[in-house]
Amino acid sequence: MAVYTEVTDEALRAFLAAYPLGALRAFRGIAEGVENSNYALQTEAGDFILTLYEKRVDPRELPWFLGLMEHLAARGIDCPLPVKARDGQALRTLAGRPAAICTFLAGVWPRRVRPEHCAPLGAALARLHLAGADFHEVRPNGLGPAAWGPLLDRCRPGGDAVQPGLVAELDGALAGILATWPVPGALPTGQIHADLFPDNVFFLDGPEGKPRVSGLIDFYFACTDLLAYDIAVCLNAWCFEPDGSYNVTKAHALLSAYQRLRPLSEAERKALPVLCRGASIRFLLTRLYDWTATPAGALVTRKDPLEYLRKLRFFARAEGPASLGL
Amino acid sequence: MAVYTEVTDEALRAFLAAYPLGALRAFRGIAEGVENSNYALQTEAGDFILTLYEKRVDPRELPWFLGLMEHLAARGIDCPLPVKARDGQALRTLAGRPAAICTFLAGVWPRRVRPEHCAPLGAALARLHLAGADFHEVRPNGLGPAAWGPLLDRCRPGGDAVQPGLVAELDGALAGILATWPVPGALPTGQIHADLFPDNVFFLDGPEGKPRVSGLIDFYFACTDLLAYDIAVCLNAWCFEPDGSYNVTKAHALLSAYQRLRPLSEAERKALPVLCRGASIRFLLTRLYDWTATPAGALVTRKDPLEYLRKLRFFARAEGPASLGL
Known part of the structure; x- marks a missing residue:
């Protein structure tokens, strides 16, 4: 939950004057x-989301993110479409921050993931990967394998306070x-979301009351990386139960629906574990870093x-792709 | 900023099924x-606000709050109108909490108060007081004068850590x-909002671009108390500049607009300081209590x-009602 930058009404009005969106009707921070x-x-033109980009986002990368969303939306992906101001620019400045207005997407993110969510999720992920295939600008994954060693180093001083022996276990696991x-080059590469957690996927009731994906949001970790890694993120984020168990039914639904649109290669299947x-x-390392680095009393949920x-240990024990639902 | 209780989509759907509001389209936590x-x-029926009442609100008092809002809305006050479910009940249960759906009010609360906000605020406050005159159910002010001594007692252990000598100064001031x-009986009594801070008042552009009040929200401190005390709350909340100075222009605008609709009695004028x-x-005492009692790392903004x-000291030094803008 986050509103880091307060926007005065005068600044907001001046900002909106650049857009062909009519008069302001309401403006509420989203948690x-x-x-x-x-x-x-x-x-007067409808509902939108206004985002102010805070310090974790590099302003130089914003055109890539907004460009990707525009590209995907043009190919029928239900993602936020950056709204251009009268001068053709979507990326502007408000309250001293880079800022953009995007279209509002209907839908509700699942607070509790059910198996019925996982097939539509898998299909939406495959469609996302296919739609991104002709977006050719590369953004390296700043939180990919090359970043994990340095990130672990930064957790070294405080890591064992979270759990004794944690740093040594992570050293071994990372190696x-x-x-x-x-x-x-060994696996297909393309534009991935890289953070497709349940709170970034909206659903609405489809035919017969079955959930259908109505929106994918928050593309600010998106990057150019292994497509199957995006699946691995989703298996982590969607297929564990609150008690820590891996729900292979959910995983199978996700993987099957994905593969109906983009079948995995043999190399991808083997690499999935x-x-x-x-x-x-x-996710362990960024959470651990935030945990050890966040000042007590800060507003961010750690x-x-x-x-x-626990998820890492599960996957380390897993015996091959079949045990993951493939 | 607050979303304390997460609502699963199943629970939300079951809850909504009791209302004649059509299918769910979106659901976002508000910060x-x-x-x-x-x-x-x-x-499908439009925009609403769903509130889950957390532990600071006594569930037994909710019918009073919802009844007051319904009463005020029926008399033309732009406040949230509780939406009744098909069984006629507005107060229900969701995720183990009392919950209600109210109408959505357009408008934006002023992040930076300008003098032009204060006359419409004063008029809105007077209209609120007049509209409440025939709502006869009494709710005592749980944070009125009788509560301040006990509240100060609870701040005694930690108060001086916030500022040396603070507790002794407050003892003297409170006495x-x-x-x-x-x-x-000395002053007119009625239904007051008791917490009419800028974030509880929405404005839209009126004729000639002047702000007009489009909504008053958050009636969960409302109570039956001195009407002029509600004015005193607003003078505290709206008429000080960020540098701590009292803006008598704002205060005068507020008070004059109020008095055009409900002139203050001589006793009220004298009592205003x-x-x-x-x-x-x-507000000092509740903030001080929260400050000393909130665990470090909690999600609530202290x-x-x-x-x-500083405001208390200003009012203690003020020489009569005229210096406050009356």
Whole structure:
């Protein structure tokens, strides 16, 4: 939940004057998203989301993110479409921050994932990967395998305070992951979301009351990386139960629906377990870093890093792709 | 900013099924309000606010609050109107909490108060008081003068850590306030909002671009108390500049617009300075209590109690009603 930057009404009015959106009707901070400040904006033209990009986002990368969303939306993906101001620019400045208005997407993110969510999720992920295939600008994954060692180093001083022996366990796990990580070119690469957690996927009731995906949001970790790594992120984020168990029914639904649109290669299938371990350690490390670095009393919700230690251990024990639902 | 209770989609759907509002379209946590969990809810019938009442609100008092809002809305006050379910009940249960859906109010609360906001505010406050005159159910002010001594006692252990000498200064100030507080019956009494801070007042552009009040929200401190005390709360909340100075232009605009609709009696005018000191100490004490009692790392924004010490000192020095803008 986050509103880091307050916007005065005068500044907002001046900002909106650049857009062909009519008069302001409502403006409320949204208690979702942890990286940026998000506001629900209502004007005479309808509902929008206004995002102010906070310090974790590099302003030089914003044109890539907005360009990707525009590209995907043009290909029928239900993602936020950046709204251009009268001068043709979508990326502007408000309250001293880079800022953009995007279209509002209907739908509700699932607070509790059910198996019925996982097939539509898998299909939406495959469609996202296919739609991104002709977006040719590359953004390296700043939180990919090359970043995990340095990130672990930054957690070294405080890591064992979270759990005794944690740093040594992660040293061993990371070495194992990096030793078997797919070499460049071995697996299909493209534009991935890289953070497709439940709170970034909206659903509405489809035919017969079955959930259908109505929106994918928050593309600010998107990058150019292994497509199957995006699946591994989703298996981590969607297929564990609150008690820590892996729900292979959910995973199978996700993977099957994905493969109906983009079948995995044999190399991708074989690599899936290590990609899952990689995704576990990526979220483990950023959470661990936030946990050790966030000042007590800060407004940001600190997420439990050990949730991902349990997932990492599960994937390390898993015996091959079949046990993951493939 | 607050979403304390997460609502699963199944629970939300089951809850909504009791209402004649059509299918769910969107549901987002709102990063505003500190007492309850608020969600922007969109259904086929339009925009609404769903509130889950958290532990600071006594469930037995909710019918009073909802009844007052219904009463005021029926008399033309732009306040949230509780939406009744098909069984005629507006107050229900969701995720183990009392919950209600209210109408959505357009408008934007002023992040920076300008003098032009204060006349419409004063008029809106007077209209609120007049509209409440025939709502006869009494709710005593749980944070009125009788509560301040016990509240100060609870701040005694930690108060001086916030500022040395603070507790002794507040002991002296409170004794002075209570010694000159109006006796029961001396001033007009009625239904007051009691927390009409800028984030509880929405504005839209009116004729010639001048702000007009489009909504008053968050009635969960409302109670039956001195009407002029509500004015004192607003003078505290709206008429100080960020540098701590009292803006008599704003105060005069507020008071004049109020008096055009409900002129103050001579007794109310004379009492205004002590009512202002009372309002200062009321917010000072609740903030001080929250400051000393909130665990470090909690998600709630702790508001600076010393802001209200400066206001209290200003009102204590003020020489009569005229210096307050009357």
